Amino acid sequence: MTTPHALDTDQARTRLHELIVLDVRTPGEYATGHLPGALNIPLDHLDHALPDIRHAAQRGDLLVVCASGARSENACHTLAAHGITTATLTGGKTAWAADGHTLHHPDSARRTAWNMERQVRLTAGAVVLTGLALGRLHPAFRLASAGVAGGLVYSALTNTCGMASLLAKLPHNRPHQGDLDATLAALRAG
Structure with missing residues (x-):
């Protein structure tokens, strides 16, 4: 190698x-x-x-x-x-x-x-806001927001991005x- x-x-x-x-x-x-x-x-x-x-x-x-x-x-x-x-x-x-x-x-x-970084920011922000809004109906929805926050921390520590990998599979990115x-x-x- x-x-x-x-x-x-x-x-x-x-x-x-x-x-x-x-x-x-x-x-x-x-x-x-x-x-x-x-x-x-x-x-x-x-x-x-x-x-x-x-x-x-x-x-x-x-x-x-x-x-x-x-x-x-x-x-x-x-x-x-x-x-x-x-x-x-x-x-x-x-x-x-x-x-x-x-x-x-x-x-x-x-x-x-959009570049991938912008797509990730939009998706992460949308999931966090949705999780927080739905969390008013049922607290379990807040786990989506926590999951995204954890993913962002992991992404920074490993210099990888699972969300970008998933977004890259969407038709407009292929x-x-x-x-x-x-x-x-x-x-x-x-």
Whole structure:
């Protein structure tokens, strides 16, 4: 197993022409703007894409990107466990944009989706408020609010997010099969 490493935005920008960039955000997030040349393979499709990612890694260095760096770090660990050396972009797409680097916006973005962090905040807040409101009818409903609070604490301690994993499975966060097939073909072709 190899150990993943990180590149800051300036290091990544100077090497962008030689890197194979994999964006592990949802397709909706990817459509809101991504690093030039980045290919979208959502984190929950990584295992399916392993053979093509391994093939691409034989041709060049891989840079894995997400919104903030947390999902890409998880992806790097997953790929390292399969013998694939990668780097993550420190701070993710957010840091890339904040440092003034160019983002690519597809001409034909099919949908405008919220980033995953925003979706998690909305869902967590809605469940907490619902649990508190229904808790006036029966105290047991407050357990939903407590469960979300516990999940948020666990998420912070482990740098993972179960709610984001669940939300990523919703239809608006899933890639169209044709899009994923085209991405995997691009990895194979090089």
